[in-house]
Amino acid sequence: MGTFTEQLESLLGESGWLNTESAAKYTTDWLKLTQSQPLGVARPATVEVLCSLVQLCQENAVQIVPQGGNTGLVLGSVPTPAERSCIIVSIERMNAIEHIDTIGCTVTVQAGAVLEQLQCAIGDAGLTLPLHLGSGGSAQIGGLISTNAGGYHAHRDGMMGDRVLGLDVVLPNGQIWSGNRALIKDNAGYDLKRLFCGAEGTLGIVTRATLRLEPLPTSTETLLLACNSLADALNVLRCAQSLAGPLLSAAEFMHSAGISLLQQQCPQVNNPLDTIPPYALLIEFTSSSDMLNLQPIVERLLEQSLEKQWAIDGVVAGNESQRKALWQLREEIPEGQRLHGPQLKHDVSVPVASLPEFIDVATKACHSVMNSVLVNPFGHLADGNVHFNLSAPIDAPDEFVALKQEFNTAVYDAVVGFNGSIAAEHGLGRNKVSLADQTRSQTERLLMKKIKQAIDPNSIMNRGVIVAPSDEDPIKG
Ligand SMILES: Cc1cc2nc3c(=O)[nH]c(=O)nc-3n(C[C@H](O)[C@H](O)[C@H](O)COP(=O)(O)OP(=O)(O)OC[C@H]3O[C@@H](n4cnc5c(N)ncnc54)[C@H](O)[C@@H]3O)c2cc1C
Numbered sequence: 001m002g003t004f005t006e007q008l009e010s011l012l013g014e015s016g017w018l019n020t021e022s023a024a025k026y027t028t029d030w031l032k033l034t035q036s037q038p039l040g041v042a043r044p045a046t047v048e049v050l051c052s053l054v055q056l057c058q059e060n061a062v063q064i065v066p067q068g069g070n071t072g073l074v075l076g077s078v079p080t081p082a083e084r085s086c087i088i089v090s091i092e093r094m095n096a097i098e099h100i101d102t103i104g105c106t107v108t109v110q111a112g113a114v115l116e117q118l119q120c121a122i123g124d125a126g127l128t129l130p131l132h133l134g135s136g137g138s139a140q141i142g143g144l145i146s147t148n149a150g151g152y153h154a155h156r157d158g159m160m161g162d163r164v165l166g167l168d169v170v171l172p173n174g175q176i177w178s179g180n181r182a183l184i185k186d187n188a189g190y191d192l193k194r195l196f197c198g199a200e201g202t203l204g205i206v207t208r209a210t211l212r213l214e215p216l217p218t219s220t221e222t223l224l225l226a227c228n229s230l231a232d233a234l235n236v237l238r239c240a241q242s243l244a245g246p247l248l249s250a251a252e253f254m255h256s257a258g259i260s261l262l263q264q265q266c267p268q269v270n271n272p273l274d275t276i277p278p279y280a281l282l283i284e285f286t287s288s289s290d291m292l293n294l295q296p297i298v299e300r301l302l303e304q305s306l307e308k309q310w311a312i313d314g315v316v317a318g319n320e321s322q323r324k325a326l327w328q329l330r331e332e333i334p335e336g337q338r339l340h341g342p343q344l345k346h347d348v349s350v351p352v353a354s355l356p357e358f359i360d361v362a363t364k365a366c367h368s369v370m371n372s373v374l375v376n377p378f379g380h381l382a383d384g385n386v387h388f389n390l391s392a393p394i395d396a397p398d399e400f401v402a403l404k405q406e407f408n409t410a411v412y413d414a415v416v417g418f419n420g421s422i423a424a425e426h427g428l429g430r431n432k433v434s435l436a437d438q439t440r441s442q443t444e445r446l447l448m449k450k451i452k453q454a455i456d457p458n459s460i461m462n463r464g465v466i467v468a469p470s471d472e473d474p475i476k477g
Pocket of ligand 1: 149152206207
């Protein structure tokens with residue numbers, strides 16, 4: 001028989017089992033906040049091996065932490081240093097793109113495939129998965145499904161869960177639930193696949209999915225506007241929506257604080273606007289029809305925005321490299337902030353119309369905690385998702401770090417006040433579970449606990465994520 005790890009080694013083979021010393025890439029999270037100490041990292045290459053692995057963990061009461069590309073930002077894909085009797089399970093070797101259906105516009109793909117690789121393969125067939133995010137070079141399909149990732153196009157194309165037509169999942173008892181159907185209409189009972197979208201690895205390991213695709217855009221127009229206020233930016237958004245309807249594919253806003261930090265930390269990133277405005281707004285239109293010309297739309301939007309004084313300046317990308325430069329400004333905002341020093345991230349959402357007031361209220365609340373804190377809100381204007389990030393003033397990093405709890409309370413109280421969500425697109429992970437419990441109703445908390453108990457009664461799958469560990473003990477009453 002051998003010890004548990006000996007049994008794992010013989011099941012997984014040499015390249016399928018890594019001990020902790022040789023697995024730093026898997027045991028540290030993306031933000032390098034934690035260095036975990038699991039028993040090791042399992043990398044099964046087939047579903048059959050994965051099923052046996054899960055059964056072995058059940059028999060030995062060893063916890064499983066599923067991992068995709070490990071780009072999550074809330075400590076969902078790595079255990080805490082205190083969680084020792086656990087293994088990380090990476091399915092990166094199960095990454096085949098199995099079938100592209102150009103008639104039904106779907107792809108069937110193993111969950112370890114990386115988003116960018118999938119986009120290349122389906123792009124060759126004239127299709128796209130309308131999910132674009134900064135981590136696309138590493139994030140995997142299983143991770144994107146399990147966090148129900150959002151990104152730039154969620155306002156129009158939905159979140160990752162909205163793209164999932166079918167799934168295969170290895171359940172905590174080691175059995176496979178095979179629900180991988182390629183159907184848009186399927187009302188035969190509870191929508192089980194939806195349970196696993198956003199479940200953050202707490203209910204099973206996603207191994208395969210069929211995803212709904214869209215035709216690849218053939219024309220794109222991109223515009224960067226300087227606005228005096230977020231209310232003005234919302235007027236531009238409204239105008240863009242009425243001019244172009246579903247052709248509006250992205251509306252990203254940035255605050256002067258984020259652009260200033262970026263210019264200080266990454267001077268190679270160009271700011272195409274003459275000055276740093278209070279807010280910058282990146283608007284993009286895309287179309288997959290050769291019959292539609294987007295140029296008059298973007299010109300009209302610029303003209304109207306300047307005429308009505310919703311914008312004080314604007315730049316239209318004249319070619320692909322200029323377009324990339326406009327996007328670089330948005331995409332590098334988090335990097336500029338990271339390089340500046342200590343930071344606190346809050347991935348939250350409020351109703352779109354409440355965004356200006358929410359940012360005002362939350363900013364004032366943070367300034368009352370520390371007057372000199374740098375407030376850097378940016379994000380997805382059209383779906384109300386703000387990355388309400390804070391940075392330390394240059395002369396008081398320790399004081400800033402010591403006030404973490406007070407800042408969190410200030411931001412999350414404001415979110416609750418606007419009937420928003422404390423976890424818009426990154427999920428809860430291990431970071432936000434107790435916070436979620438404070439904002440959930442008792443009924444909601446009990447429902448989540450019962451779902452977890454029904455599918456994972458021994459709580460071996462990502463214990464402590466979504467449902468607090470104290471809530472994972474058997475339900476009384
Ligand atoms: C630069 C950058 C930009 C980002 N931008 C965005 C953005 O715009 N929008 C957004 O939503 N997120 C964003 N993220 C967050 C992150 O990329 C997403 O949450 C992504 O979906 C995580 O995918 P992953 O494969 O890296 O999963 P991981 O980080 O490995 O895991 C995330 C969670 O899913 C679980 N999991 C992973 N694979 C499986 C599986 N096969 N079965 C079951 N559970 C599994 C893990 O246990 C964990 O709880 C960004 C991150 C970075 C670093």
